[in-house]
Structures are given as structure tokens and as C-alpha cells.
Amino acid sequence: MESKSKIFQAKSEEVGFNREHRRILNYNIGQYDKAVEKGMHFFRDIENAREQASKIKDFVLQEFEQLLIRFEKNARGNGCEVEWASEAADVYKILGKIIASEDVRTVVKMKSMISEELEINQFLNKNKVESFETDLGEFIVQLAGEKPYHIVTPAMHKSKEDVAALFHQKYNMDPASKPEEITGFVRDFLREKFMSAQLGITGANFLIAETGSIGLTENEGNGMMTFSWPKTLVVIAGIERLVPELTDLDLFWPLLAVHGTGQHVTAYNTILSGPAKSTEGDGPSRMVVILFDGGRTRLFQDLDMLVALKCLRCGACLNACPVYKNIGGFTYQTTYTGPIGSIISRYMDGTQDMGFLNFASSLCGKCTGTCPVKIPLHKLLLENRRKIVETSDSVGVERFFFSNYKKLMMRRRKLERINPKWKNKAMTTVGIKVWGPRRDPLVFAKESFHLTWKKKGF
Numbered sequence: 001m002e003s004k005s006k007i008f009q010a011k012s013e014e015v016g017f018n019r020e021h022r023r024i025l026n027y028n029i030g031q032y033d034k035a036v037e038k039g040m041h042f043f044r045d046i047e048n049a050r051e052q053a054s055k056i057k058d059f060v061l062q063e064f065e066q067l068l069i070r071f072e073k074n075a076r077g078n079g080c081e082v083e084w085a086s087e088a089a090d091v092y093k094i095l096g097k098i099i100a101s102e103d104v105r106t107v108v109k110m111k112s113m114i115s116e117e118l119e120i121n122q123f124l125n126k127n128k129v130e131s132f133e134t135d136l137g138e139f140i141v142q143l144a145g146e147k148p149y150h151i152v153t154p155a156m157h158k159s160k161e162d163v164a165a166l167f168h169q170k171y172n173m174d175p176a177s178k179p180e181e182i183t184g185f186v187r188d189f190l191r192e193k194f195m196s197a198q199l200g201i202t203g204a205n206f207l208i209a210e211t212g213s214i215g216l217t218e219n220e221g222n223g224m225m226t227f228s229w230p231k232t233l234v235v236i237a238g239i240e241r242l243v244p245e246l247t248d249l250d251l252f253w254p255l256l257a258v259h260g261t262g263q264h265v266t267a268y269n270t271i272l273s274g275p276a277k278s279t280e281g282d283g284p285s286r287m288v289v290i291l292f293d294g295g296r297t298r299l300f301q302d303l304d305m306l307v308a309l310k311c312l313r314c315g316a317c318l319n320a321c322p323v324y325k326n327i328g329g330f331t332y333q334t335t336y337t338g339p340i341g342s343i344i345s346r347y348m349d350g351t352q353d354m355g356f357l358n359f360a361s362s363l364c365g366k367c368t369g370t371c372p373v374k375i376p377l378h379k380l381l382l383e384n385r386r387k388i389v390e391t392s393d394s395v396g397v398e399r400f401f402f403s404n405y406k407k408l409m410m411r412r413r414k415l416e417r418i419n420p421k422w423k424n425k426a427m428t429t430v431g432i433k434v435w436g437p438r439r440d441p442l443v444f445a446k447e448s449f450h451l452t453w454k455k456k457g458f
């Protein structure tokens with residue numbers, strides 16, 4: 001089987017030179033950039049806000065264990081069942097039991113990257129449970145049989161014409177359908193699913209330790225129906241989603257909204273504190289919170305890398321990254337893409353296979369400059385590279401090659417003695433692989449600049 005790194009190279013080549021794909025991506029990221037530029041003005045001092053958020057997240061890392069225990073205790077006090085899952089198989093086991101005990105046949109899901117990480121839809125379908133993504137972008141990619149292209153805007157790679165063609169193919173809608181007609185269709189279609197589903201599944205933007213509550217943020221209102229209509233609710237949350245106190249959301253909600261979409265604040269923000277009480281008219285009668293590790297502890301144990309756990313999943317570093325903007329989301333072959341995805345993926349899947357992604361960066365540092373919690377992303381990419389090179393089998397060969405290359409480059413006279421014909425030969429045979437077929441060939445001059453300079457008597 002072809003390695004993921006080879007697939008990555010082939011896909012990068014294919015996508016990077018697909019003009020239509022780049023047009024759609026540049027248009028959508030351009031819209032995002034405009035919105036964010038405006039959104040930043042909502043903050044009197046955005047740098048200060050980032051600094052504060054970063055400090056709160058540092059505190060979370062410092063008190064990680066205590067805060068998790070505090071969250072668990074308070075969530076149980078609210079009437080939630082709290083389960084711990086170290087890997088995907090643990091989550092499937094818990095879900096399997098719930099499906100059997102609640103006779104679940106239909107599930108509605110709120111957009112959540114952790115359920116993509118866990119491939120929850122595939123698990124449910126294998127168990128003969130139909131599941132529906134209820135966020136419009138997620139619904140579109142589910143319909144297309146794809147994974148989310150971007151952690152905030154899953155269908156970013158599709159134009160409105162692509163979406164209309166998809167709905168024509170799947171539901172025989174007019175191929176010239178307008179976005180509002182498609183949205184209306186999806187709304188009606190999903191309403192019926194919300195009413196019949198036995199189980200709702202969400203992720204969690206925040207786990208609030210002080211109150212044992214879940215903070216959720218969304219723009220379409222589908223999340224509110226996911227967690228308030230079905231009788232049972234399962235929240236699957238990464239253990240790093242912690243914030244210490246309820247009032248921390250004053251800062252994190254607008255910060256996440258501005259960096260995610262450029263909004264002042266997202267349209268719907270909810271704090272869920274347990275299942276419906278006897279005095280409440282709606283809400284689930286059973287609420288299960290699954291605290292999922294999935295390699296986060298591996299990150300936590302690496303002192304150079306643990307700051308990556310501060311991530312809010314706002315997607316800003318993806319939109320800023322010149323590599324992401326050219327090769328797009330699918331090329332990464334991971335749930336989390338862009339700079340943050342490149343850093344964490346090798347820890348999360350446990351196989352270290354995705355380490356090569358750390359080399360897919362220009363290290364320009366724009367990602368670091370946009371991160372709302374001040375994660376030094378470009379430094380982490382570099383640090384990961386160092387770790388990978390140190391443990392690589394090829395390190396001896398590379399050292400030998402580069403030390404000789406350095407010696408050669410440092411001795412101009414030796415280099416000049418090599419006939420340019422041979423240099424050109426080397427470039428068109430071995431060097432072409434590195435130089436790439438799309439560039440003009442690199443042709444060495446008959447005589448070096450240094451020799452010409454000398455001959456002219458300067």
C-alpha cells in the first residue's frame with residue numbers, strides 16, 4: 001500500500017495545480033479574511049484578549065487533573081453520567097450499550113470534529129443505526145460521502161453550483177436551485193429526523209469545571225434541537241476542552257467567534273448543565289458525557305508539545321497557512337488539518353505515521369500570529385521536525401550527505417573546478433526530483449560569477 005506521505009505528495013501536486021479548486025478556496029478564505037478583519041474591531045485590545053486567554057489555558061494545563069476531576073464531580077452532581085474513554089474502542093463500547101438500552105434507530109448529530117476523529121457515523125451505520133449530520137455544511141459533506149474539508153467550514157471546497165449539483169443528484173432538486181431553496185429543503189428534511197431520533201450526539205466547545213457544564217456554540221440552531229429533542233443525549237468531549245470557570249466564557253466565546261468566522265459572537269451559545277429537570281418542559285431525560293483521551297495524554301506528556309492542547313479549534317491557523325491555501329484540507333488525510341493538525345496528528349493516532357506533515361510548512365509564522373491562545377505553532381512544527389529527524393533511520397545517511405555537501409559548498413575553488421556540463425547533468429537527472437518538473441530547468445553558467453569578477457580585474 002502506498003504510504004500516506006507519498007499520497008500526500010501526489011495529492012498536493014494534483015490539488016495545488018487545480019485552478020478551479022484554488023479559485024473556490026481563495027474566494028471562501030477571502031470572505032473569511034474580510035469578516036475577521038471587521039470582527040477584530042469588536043475587541044478594544046485583541047492582543048490583551050489573546051494574552052488573557054493564553055494564560056487561562058496555561059492554568060488549565062497546570063491544573064489539568066484537578067480540573068478534570070472537578071468537572072466530573074460537578075457534572076455528576078448535575079445528573080449527568082460521566083464516562084472515561086482512552087481510545088475509540090472505549091467510546092464504541094459505551095455507545096453500543098446506549099444504543100441497545102435505548103433502542104436507538106435514528107441519531108441526529110451536531111457538528112463536532114471529535115466525532116469525525118472517532119468516525120462515529122461509520123460506527124453507527126455499521127450497527128444499523130441511521131445518523132444525520134444537522135449542520136448544513138456537515139450535511140453536505142455527509143451527502144457527498146466526504147469528510148469535512150475544514151474544521152470550521154466543512155464544505156469550504158464546494159461552490160454553490162457544486163452543492164446544487166449534489167442535491168440534484170441525491171434528491172432530484174432543480175440543478176439551478178438557489179442556496180436558500182436548498183437550505184429550506186434541508187430544514188424540512190431534518191425537522192422530521194429531529195422529531196423521530198432517539199439519540200442526539202454533540203461534541204463540546206468547553207467543559208466548565210466550576211459548574212460541570214458543557215459550553216456549545218453554533219450558528220444554525222440545529223445544535224439546540226440536537227440536544228433538546230431526543231430523549232437521550234451523548235456529549236463526546238476531548239479532555240482538553242476545559243476552562244476553569246463559567247465567567248471564562250466571557251472571553252472565550254467572542255474570541256472563538258471572531259477567529260472562527262469573524263462574528264462578534266456566534267448566533268447560538270448554550271450552557272448545558274445536565275439532563276432536563278422535572279420543572280423543565282424540554283431537554284433530554286438522560287445525558288451521558290464521554291471524556292475522550294485519544295492520544296491527548298501523549299501530547300500532555302511531551303513537555304515541548306503540550307501547549308498544542310490549548311487549541312480552541314477555531315480554524316484560523318488553517319486559513320492563514322499558505323500551504324493549506326494551496327493544497328486544501330483533504331490532502332492531509334487527517335481529521336485535523338493545517339498547522340495545528342500537522343503538529344498533533346502524530347500524537348493522536350499513536351502510530352507517528354503522520355509526522356511528515358510537519359515538513360509541509362514554510363515556517364512563515366503567520367499561523368502563530370493568528371492563534372487566539374498564542375500557541376507558537378511554527379516553533380512546534382520545527383520542534384516536531386527535530387524529534388522526527390533524531391529518531392529517523394535515515395539520519396546517518398542524511399548527516400553524511402549534508403556534511404559533505406556543506407564542505408563542498410564552503411570550498412568555492414573545488415566547486416568551480418567541476419565542469420558546468422556535469423553540474424547540469426546532475427541537475428537534470430538526480431536534481432530534477434527536488435527541483436520539480438514544473439520549474440524552468442536550472443542551468444549553470446559556463447563560468448561562475450566569482451571567476452568572471454576576477455578576470456575583469458576587480
Ligand code: SF4
Pocket residue numbers: 259310311312313314315316317318340367370371372373374375377
Ligand atoms: S491552533 Fe490556534 S489558530 Fe489554530 S485552530 Fe487552534 S486555536 Fe485556532
